[in-house]
Amino acid sequence: MKIAIAMAATWTGGIERVVVTLANRWADSGHVVRIVTLEHPGERPAFVLDDRVALEQLGLLQDSDSFYQAFQNNLGRVFALRRRLQHFTPDIVLAQGTVLSILTILAGIGQHWPTVATEQVHPAHDLLSRSWRSLRRIAYPFADALVVQTDDIAKWVETSWRLSAEVMPNPVDVARFSVALPPEQRDRRQLIAVGRLARQKGYDLLINAFARCARLNPAWDLVIYGDGPERAALETMIGSLGLSGRIILAGNTTTIEQAYAQADLLVHAARYEGYPNVIQEALAAGKPIIATDCPGATRQLLGDGKYGVLVPNEDVGALEVALRNLMTDDARRASLAHSARSAILTFEANHVAKRWVALFGKVIEQHRGRT
Numbered sequence: 304m305k306i307a308i309a310m311a312a313t314w315t316g317g318i319e320r321v322v323v324t325l326a327n328r329w330a331d332s333g334h335v336v337r338i339v340t341l342e343h344p345g346e347r348p349a350f351v352l353d354d355r356v357a358l359e360q361l362g363l364l365q366d367s368d369s370f371y372q373a374f375q376n377n378l379g380r381v382f383a384l385r386r387r388l389q390h391f392t393p394d395i396v397l398a399q400g401t402v403l404s405i406l407t408i409l410a411g412i413g414q415h416w417p418t419v420a421t422e423q424v425h426p427a428h429d430l431l432s433r434s435w436r437s438l439r440r441i442a443y444p445f446a447d448a449l450v451v452q453t454d455d456i457a458k459w460v461e462t463s464w465r466l467s468a469e470v471m472p473n474p475v476d477v478a479r480f481s482v483a484l485p486p487e488q489r490d491r492r493q494l495i496a497v498g499r500l501a502r503q504k505g506y507d508l509l510i511n512a513f514a515r516c517a518r519l520n521p522a523w524d525l526v527i528y529g530d531g532p533e534r535a536a537l538e539t540m541i542g543s544l545g546l547s548g549r550i551i552l553a554g555n556t557t558t559i560e561q562a563y564a565q566a567d568l569l570v571h572a573a574r575y576e577g578y579p580n581v582i583q584e585a586l587a588a589g590k591p592i593i594a595t596d597c598p599g600a601t602r603q604l605l606g607d608g609k610y611g612v613l614v615p616n617e618d619v620g621a622l623e624v625a626l627r628n629l630m631t632d633d634a635r636r637a638s639l640a641h642s643a644r645s646a647i648l649t650f651e652a653n654h655v656a657k658r659w660v661a662l663f664g665k666v667i668e669q670h671r672g673r674t
Contacts, residue, residue: 304663305335307393307416309384309407311400312340312364313348315555316499317580318399318423321473323350328474328656330355337391340364341380341403349557359387370434377406384410395419395663401431401439408442417447417670419663424503424577425456425598427463440464448666452578453600469662472600473578474655475647480587482564492523494630495566497559497581498573500531500552505572505595505617507533507540512572512622514544520630525550528562563588568629568636573597574617579604586610586647591639593625610646611639 306329313319326336330353337357340346341364352358363380367373384407388396396418398407404420411418420443422429431439443449449468451457457468494513498504506527513525527537527550534552541550556562563569569585569592576599583604585592592611594601595618605611612629614621629636 304329304660305392305394306337306663307388307391307396308336308338309388309396309398309403310338310340311403312342313338313346313350313352313358314342315349315557317473319348320350320580322399323348323352324474324476324652325656325659326356327351327353328652329660332656332660334660337393339384339387339391349555361387373434380406381409385414388416389414392416394667397421397659397663399423401426401429402435404446405435405438405442408445412445417666418445419448419450419666420446421450422456422460422468422577423452425459425575427459428503428575428598447670448662450662453603455598456577471658471662472650472655473580473583474652475580475583475587475650476652477587477644477647480560480563480584481644482560482588490522492567492630493565494523494525494568494570494626495528495562496525496570496572497528497562497584498571498579499529500527500533500537502533503574503576504529505574505597506537508574508595508617508619508622509570509572510537510540510544510546510550511619512626513550514546515619515623516627516630517546517549519627523549523567523630526553526562526566527551528553528556528559530555559584560588563590566590568593570622570626571595571601572622573599573601575599576601582611583647583650586643589640589643591629591636591643593622593629595622604646606646610642 330336339359342360343362344360361383367376393416396416398404398420400423408418450471451468454470457470460466460468541547569590571594575597578600595616596602596613597616612625614625
């Protein structure tokens with residue numbers, strides 16, 4: 304099967320890691336895989352791509368200063384995607400994320416290949432502009448399939464958009480995150496959070512909750528991995544709380560498995576989610592987890608609280624209590640860590656990659672029938 308994947312870029316991030324994981328598995332199974340991105344040629348992928356996966360970078364990721372320029376830029380992206388896909392002649396095209404799904408659907412109208420669109424967060428909470436929301440409503444009925452990550456989102460799509468959606472979990476490379484470090488004696492313990500520094504991820508809530516219990520837990524530090532538009536505001540907040548030495552904004556990393564391996568506890572305080580890869584990865588790493596019970600797949604991944612502690616969404620007080628309880632309870636943390644890996648067996652990368660191939664086969668047959 305010839306599989307084309309359209310995405311914005313191969314930078315560090317959850318979507319990018321998922322794409323690379325799947326592409327590598329498909330190439331290893333004998334499929335011909337090509338990733339087409341809008342980033343500048345020569346940009347180095349943040350994650351290791353199999354040599355058999357082709358990467359084509361179109362250099363079309365520039366910003367727009369006006370509506371007219373945005374229209375021109377996106378029209379150029381549509382035609383560029385169409386030309387490159389015509390050259391590749393794929394059996395199926397998978398578009399990653401809302402904007403790329405819209406552009407790729409438009410690029411594929413009238414062409415021989417079927418297009419699979421994806422939503423990476425819950426559409427009801429995704430802060431798209433009015434123009435992109437309108438374009439999504441116009442374009443998505445032309446997709447051959449729409450893939451979302453939870454049953455709740457699929458039901459919302461059916462009710463709100465009158466469209467059917469396939470549910471597909473993200474894969475996790477269990478072997479990669481099962482990093483074993485040699486035992487060590489450490490004076491300090493580490494609470495970590497991972498994700499883009501954006502309001503969605505709730506770092507302001509987490510920092511406030513940690514500040515409330517930091518004095519009573521002097522051996523604990525909070526390390527936040529990721530970068531984004533909220534960095535300056537969060538730095539100011541940390542400074543105002545007098546916690547500059549104990550809350551560290553560590554930036555992006557391409558070796559996040561090492562961060563999980565060194566962590567004693569992971570917390571995910573998001574206000575809303577699609578499919579939080581960080582929770583999957585922490586489970587694969589065998590780490591105890593605290594997470595907000597926000598819209599998205601968090602509750603599903605944590606087995607309704609069986610594999611981690613769920614706290615009410617946007618409740619700083621409840622988050623503080625959960626942090627204080629787990630930071631002082633070695634036995635409870637060890638119990639959660641012991642059960643964590645059993646939670647992700649169905650999300651193992653090879654298993655999910657095969658599910659995608661089965662879906663592609665079904666979509667291709669349906670497309671041929673309609674043609």
